[in-house]
Amino acid sequence: MALTELNFEFKPGNPKSIVDDWSHVGVVSSSDLEVLIEKGKACKGKACFHVLTTVVGFDNIWETVLQRIVETTGLSGVNVSINDNAATPAVVKRRILQAIENGGGLQ
Amino acid sequence: MRINWNELQEKSFYQATARERANGIVDDGTFKEFLGPRDKMVSPHLIILGEAVEYDDGMTAGVGKIGKHPVFVISQEGKFVGGALGEVNGAKMSYTLKLAIDCYDAMKEKYGKVPDDRKPIVVVSYDSGGVRLHEANAGLVAHSECMECMWKLQNKVPNISIIGSSLGAYGAQGFVCLSADVVLANDYGRIGLTGPDVIQQEVGKDEFDASDRALIWRTMGARSKYILGDVNFLLKDSIKEFRDKIVAMSDLPMSEISKYRHLGSEELVEENLNVVKIAGREKINDSKDLWKYYGNENVDELPELPQEEFLKVVKRRPRGL
Numbered sequence: 001m002a003l004t005e006l007n008f009e010f011k012p013g014n015p016k017s018i019v020d021d022w023s024h025v026g027v028v029s030s031s032d033l034e035v036l037i038e039k040g041k042a043c044k045g046k047a048c049f050h051v052l053t054t055v056v057g058f059d060n061i062w063e064t065v066l067q068r069i070v071e072t073t074g075l076s077g078v079n080v081s082i083n084d085n086a087a088t089p090a091v092v093k094r095r096i097l098q099a100i101e102n103g104g105g106l107q
Numbered sequence: 108m109r110i111n112w113n114e115l116q117e118k119s120f121y122q123a124t125a126r127e128r129a130n131g132i133v134d135d136g137t138f139k140e141f142l143g144p145r146d147k148m149v150s151p152h153l154i155i156l157g158e159a160v161e162y163d164d165g166m167t168a169g170v171g172k173i174g175k176h177p178v179f180v181i182s183q184e185g186k187f188v189g190g191a192l193g194e195v196n197g198a199k200m201s202y203t204l205k206l207a208i209d210c211y212d213a214m215k216e217k218y219g220k221v222p223d224d225r226k227p228i229v230v231v232s233y234d235s236g237g238v239r240l241h242e243a244n245a246g247l248v249a250h251s252e253c254m255e256c257m258w259k260l261q262n263k264v265p266n267i268s269i270i271g272s273s274l275g276a277y278g279a280q281g282f283v284c285l286s287a288d289v290v291l292a293n294d295y296g297r298i299g300l301t302g303p304d305v306i307q308q309e310v311g312k313d314e315f316d317a318s319d320r321a322l323i324w325r326t327m328g329a330r331s332k333y334i335l336g337d338v339n340f341l342l343k344d345s346i347k348e349f350r351d352k353i354v355a356m357s358d359l360p361m362s363e364i365s366k367y368r369h370l371g372s373e374e375l376v377e378e379n380l381n382v383v384k385i386a387g388r389e390k391i392n393d394s395k396d397l398w399k400y401y402g403n404e405n406v407d408e409l410p411e412l413p414q415e416e417f418l419k420v421v422k423r424r425p426r427g428l
Contacts, residue, residue, distance in 0.1 A: 001157045023108050024144045027124055028161040029186030036144050036162060054159045081147070085159035102109055 006051040006062055010070040015045050016106040017077035023103030026095045033092060035082040035099040040079040047075045053084035065089045069096050075104060108385045110134065116347040121270040121295045123346060125167045125184035128232050128269075131346035132353065133171025133178050140169035140240035142199055151194050152242040153188070161187045166196035168203040173350075176357050177227045179207040185234035187276035189208075192280070193239035197249020204229060204256035211263050222362050229260060230353060231287070232269040236302070237278015250279045257286045261371055265289070265356065265364045269297035269349055270329060270338070276345075277302050285337060291352055293344040294414055298337060325394045325410055330417065334398050335382065336424045339367045343414060378427065 018037055026034035033053075040048070047070045051062055069075065080096070087095070100106060115123070115131035123131065130138045142148050144162035153160045165187035169423045171178050181200050192200065210227045221227075238246035260266045268287040270276055275297030276284040283288065284298060292298075301309075303317040316322055325331050332338040344349040356364065369375060391397050395406040402422040403409060409417060 003154060003157050003159070020108055022145060024162075027184055027186045028159050034161055038145065052160065052164070054157065064180070081162070083149075083159060083161055104109060 001054075001056065004051075004053050004056055004059070006049070006053070006059060008049040008051075008063055008066055009043075009046050010049075010067050011046045012070050012074045012076055014074040015076035016074040018075075018100060019104030019107055023099045025099045025102050028083050028085045029041055031087055031091065033082055033087040033095055035095045036081040036083070037076060037099050037103055038079045043077055043079055045076055047078055047080060049080045049082065051082045051084060053082075053086070055084070055086050061089060062092075065092055066096075069093055073097075073100065075100065075106065116224050116345070116350070117352045119344050120269075120293060120345055120346050120349055121273065121344050125142075125165075125182040125232070125234065127161075128346060129167045129171075129180045129182040131171060132173075132180055132182075132230055132232075132269075132350050134173055138171040138180070140167060141203060142168070142195075148195055148217055150193050150239075150242065152193065152245070156241055158188070158241060160233075164193065164195040164199070165190060168199045170203075170206070173228065173354055173357050175225045178353075179203050179210075179227065179229045180232075181230070182232040183234040183272075185236075185272050185279075188239055188241075190233075190235035190274055191237055191239035191278075192235060192246045192249050192273075193242040194245035194249065196245055197252070200231075201249055201252035201256055204253060204260065207264050208256065208259050214325055217278060225285055226361070227264050227265055228357060229266045229269070229287075229355070230269065231284070232272065233276035233280055233284045234272035234274050235276060235278070235280040235282050236274055247279070249282060253283055254286060257283065258371075261288075261368075262361060263367055265359075265361065267291065267353055267356070271342075271344065271349065272296075275299070275327075285369050286371070288364050289340070289356065290332075290338050290369075291340050291342055291349055292329035292332065293342055293348075295344065296338070297324075297327045298329075298332055298334075299327040320411070322393075328410070330410060330421075331394045331398070334401060334421060334423050336404070336426060337369060341406050341414065341418060374427075382424070 022038045112135040149160040165184045167182045266287040268290045270286040270292040306315040307317040
């Protein structure tokens with residue numbers, strides 16, 4: 001079965017970006033994912049997500065989970081690339097927050 | 108991207124990720140990664156098969172420094188597709204080894220000889236099941252390229268294997284790791300050619316019971332390999348322990364380091380065959396019999412002892428026989 005490719009863009013109300021240029025956490029093991037956050041000029045004021053996942057049919061859940069994270073944290077000005085191997089929404093949220101912390105936090 | 112080197116030093120080698128291991132082995136802040144996650148070089152074969160991909164293809168390779176030594180580090184990530192070698196990470200591994208040879212040759216050409224306190228070093232942390240079956244041919248080619256490089260590294264560049272992760276070194280990686288000069292392991296390390304389940308499937312449960320954990324560990328585990336001499340040093344499970352051992356060995360002349368080798372000359376082949384002969388002659392049915400043959404009496408306790416006590420009481424196979 002082919003991989004599912006998803007692309008989303010969200011604009012938070014209180015835009016903040018990570019301190020460092022980039023940040024990477026996680027290993028694509030079973031029920032886990034890797035998150036790569038890179039600052040990008042093309043994403044001014046918004047967070048652009050690119051998700052590659054093995055799971056089919058959970059597009060709406062991905063959208064909801066990622067949108068909520070962007071709204072609560074204000075993450076913007078970044079490209080977020082995710083490689084996923086069937087992680088649950090809780091793990092996805094954890095890893096993205098971990099990646100933000102690894103990039104020096106938001107400011 | 109932030110890495111706290113001081114925190115890493117105390118971290119368990121077994122629990123760390125491949126990237127943490129690679130960064131912790133070399134001096135603080137000196138690690139430069141080749142084809143890191145930002146390069147997004149993923150395996151093209153896994154995408155076609157609809158399998159999850161990773162931006163570093165399950166391997167952290169790069170160069171760092173220990174004192175004045177350039178240290179080429181390859182660290183496999185066992186959690187991604189069993190750490191197995193495919194086209195992309197195989198090329199990363201073999202080209203990093205090639206770079207170490209080129210580095211040595213360039214130093215030699217420029218300065219006439221390579222001083223002991225500046226010679227390049229290769230460190231490979233194994234965490235792999237062998238060839239990635241999704242891209243088997245490319246994986247096998249990568250293995251043979253790595254073996255060729257390791258042959259060329261011999262007597263030039265110290266080549267140090269670390270077996271300290273959850274998977275250890277299995278399949279083709281089992282003999283790649285033993286082609287090194289020195290093998291370091293912690294208590295969780297395992298080395299083997301065929302995994303327990305495959306042995307059971309092929310020759311039956313009477314021959315090898317894959318559900319018997321104790322049997323697996325005393326056959327393939329680091330302690331047994333330490334007694335037989337395949338593992339040169341058994342260390343505690345922290346990144347600092349492995350780093351300290353490598354730092355201590357880094358300034359040794361190459362002739363001293365080559366003495367730890369297991370393969371690479373006719374005498375060493377004879378030495379290895381001798382163990383096989385002993386196993387046949389003495390009717391060895393279990394690793395414990397072999398441990399007893401080399402002079403250990405409390406063979407039932409050996410796997411259970413804390414590591415410090417184990418190292419005090421254990422008797423190892425004498426080298427050169």
